[in-house]
Structures are given as C-alpha cells and as structure tokens.
Amino acid sequence: MSLKFTAGDLTIHRIIEQETTFLPAHEMLPGLTPEVLAGNRAWMKAARALDDSDTLILAFQSYVVKTPHHTILIDSCIGNHKPRPLRPAWNMKTDDTYLRGLSAAGVAVDDIDYVMCTHLHVDHVGWNTRLENGRWVPTFPKARYVFDRTEFDYWTETNAKTEVPPFVDSVLPVVEANKAEIVRNDFVIGDHVRILPTPGHTPGHVAFSFGRGKDDAVFSGDLMHSPIQTHFPELSAKFDVDQAVAAKTRRSFLERYCDTDTLCCTAHFPSPSAGKIRRKGNGFVCEMA
Template structure:
C-alpha cells in the first residue's frame, strides 16, 4: 500500500520519520526462542521485518486521517532536540524528515484539528512539541491533543517518583498551553472516531477506530510491534508493562478484526505497514493490501 490511501470516506496518509533496524529479535521478545526464530526467519526477512543479523526492522510513523469534518494526527513519532541518550537514532535529532513527510501528505502543522496519542512513549509523543526560543511549545498550535486519562495519570505518577523526560518535554507543555483533553474510553470525535481500550503495553494504551457506522480503519499503536506477533500473539516485547495483559489484549484485538474489511494500521510494522487481519490456524496474519 502506498503512503496515501482511501477507505470509506476517509483519506489516510502515512508520515514516516524513520524505518530502521531496532533491537535483535531475541532481545526484544524475552519469550522468543532461537528455534522459533529459525522457523520464522525466512518469511520475516521476506517481509523486510528482520535483517540479516536477526534484528527487527521497525517503522516509526504517524498517520494523518482526514474525515469529512476533521484532520487528525495519530501519534507524533520521535521529534527533534529531545534528550534521548539511550536511543542514539532519537537523541537530539535536528533533521527535517518528519516535517517534509507531513508536507508531502499535503498537511501543514496549522491544519491539524486533533492530535491523538495511543500512549505517551517517546516515539509516539515526540513531535507533540518543538523547541522555540528555548521553550517547548505545541507543534500543532491549532489542535486539541487527546490523551487517555488513565495513561496521563500513570505518567503523572511515574514523573512524581523520578523525572520522565518525554512527559516533561512532550506532554506537560501541551497541558500548560491548555491544548490537552484528558478523555475516557467513551470519547468520540463526531461520528467518525472512537477509542478502543488496549491496555498492557502501558496501563492506558488505546487504539483509535475510524469510520462512519463501522470500523473502516483501526490504528493500533504499540499493541503489536512486529508481524511476528500476529502469528504468536502471546509474544510480548520487553517494553510491555504488563506482558500477560498485553498478550490477552492483542489476541482479543486480532479476533475482533479477523476476516473483516477493517484496515489495521500498526505504528511499527515495516512498509507497507497496513493490512487486513486474516486467520491462520490458531493464529493470524496481517495481509498487505493495495
């Protein structure tokens, strides 16, 4: 599928900041065995989800969704000028890749009506803000930023114990600028967007489903990081705060959308990223479309 596509009365655009190797698969997934990796190595490499050294290849991207009434940005990737010393590819970036990709989608920062964050990790909230005259200010000045209240409360508590850089530089400035909306699980935008609670990766992680009358497309954030997890939904990455809950959430999500026409739009699957969930024995696959 291309960077831009239409489904129902929605126009969807992928905005890619990075597509690169991340961690070795065996490090990313603590329960993945060398034997299981060997069984799946060929198709993962063919899908460009695994490199020759068995490192996972991930895409770091946002999605712009245009409904008949609103322009909505889902997740805001990594951002520039952010202190992320544990991730060299993210640390103190100064490139224009993201903004060029946003412009290529035909969207300016001032045209975004809503920013919707599936959760508040650094690669999903980074462009929430940008550095301006030494201060963090909302990048999307005309947008309302949608944060799940459970997620925001979790990071508020964590930040009270020890400083959480992403929360400080990419979330609190949005709140201080009065651009944030703390929402519950019944939040909707018109008749085109609603929240699907998907806890496990973080306590308040959510997916966003779009479509009038039915779910035409669903944006799953970090519910899944790799196509490997469609075949093995029990595989949780080391970043999941509750691996058992994440595995249950993942299987329920896959069952919900299996063999439907709903487009599944994960945050990190390698290009083309988007596909439809299909049953494969006792598991699933995400079949690319377009």
C-alpha cells in the first residue's frame, strides 16, 4: 500500500487514522438504486470500497504536502480525547495511530507550516487541537491554520444557534490562539498553493490545488466520498448540505481534471486514495496511483 507520492516538485504523504466500514451504501448515497449498486458491486468490492454487506469502506486521513518552500497538512482528521458520542469509533479516542503515521512520514508537529482545512466537519478538524492540562491547544504550534471565510462564517452562525462540538474544541481554540488565517478564494501560498471553491457538501467547502504554474495535485476533500461517485457524479452523499449543488460541483471538478496529469488526492476513497481522473462513458473513473 502506497503512503507516499510525488507530483511535479511535490512530495505527498498519506497519514491514515482509520480505514474501515462506515455506512451502508444506500444510506450514505440516498440516490443509489439497487440496480446501480448491483451493476457496480463487483468492482467496488475489488477496489475494497464495499464489503460483503454493501457497507461502504472509507479512509479517514490527512495529507502532508512538501513543496520546495513549505510543509503543509491538508485536513486534520478525527483527533484524540474528543467527545463524539454519535460515532463510537471516534469518541474519546486515545490511540497513537495518527501521530505514529506522522512520525513514519518523517514529520514532527513543529515541521508543519500550514494546516489547510477543506471544510470544518468533525473528521477534518480533529487534530487541529490536542488536550493539554484540560485545555485545547493547537497541535501544530508553528503552523498557520487556513479556514475559508464562507465556511467559517457558516459554522460560526450555526454554532451560535446550537453548539457544534467540533467547532468549539477544534476550530475556535485555534482562532483564540491567533493561529488562524480566515481567507477568501484568492488566497495563495507562494506560487504553489491555490484554493478552488467546491461548494455543496458545505457552503464553503474548498479543494486545494498544488503546483507551480499548473495543478500537479489537487486535494478534493469531501467533494466525493466513494469511487462510485466518479462513475455517477449525480450521486450525492446524505451529509451534503445542498445535494444538487454538490452534484453539479462534482461533475464540474471531474470535467476540469479528467484526462490531465493532475494527481487527485481524495479524503475518503480506500487505499491508495489518489489517482488520475479519466473519462468513462457519461461519468469518470479515478485510476489509482
């Protein structure tokens, strides 16, 4: 299983926290018909994206990207000591899997220059903070944390109505520590890192493209959760706040990158999780690296 890729002058490491069954395919993808699942079950199982009970298998992971100038973490996964009662596998975790993964990639928490969040859902912000003497403090003390303005404002307003625990324990402490960069879509880091708006899953969901002068790699976040959504871009996930916009965004994204050399690094596709987008009939396929 590959945990390391190169693209242009980038070195990319996958940091896997969990790779496991998640939800039944029909529950996760409400538009998935029994006929479509039956016609795609074999290759999905062969790709280790579906188990024998038709439950989707997802990876929960971060990417560390080393450019010639910076070391950047994309999404910070689930985290430890976080109260997540609705997800027993995530609730009050105390394992060292994630930090061991960083260490195996030759990365220390002090090495990270930027933490960039595609969006602010629970499994993408968890290691933003760690518990120290009863307080949440930034896990990556030398990093600037990049949050999209639309996304941050959406969760600020939502949290004001009803407390959103991941926002409270994994985002606000970063802001309070003056480590946050709340940015708009024109934000760049040098000549290597750009934001690509990809709304639908959440209002301010973004992808990040990396490369000097062209997109050598793109990090798609929760634009898609399972490989079947490349074949059928109109299949939106139950967690997409606007399923119609998510479907339109997904097809546009896949059209943008199909038949290019851009390495598409997905958040949740099973290992190896990264590949090149190619056209397939009326849809697409991610040919894994």
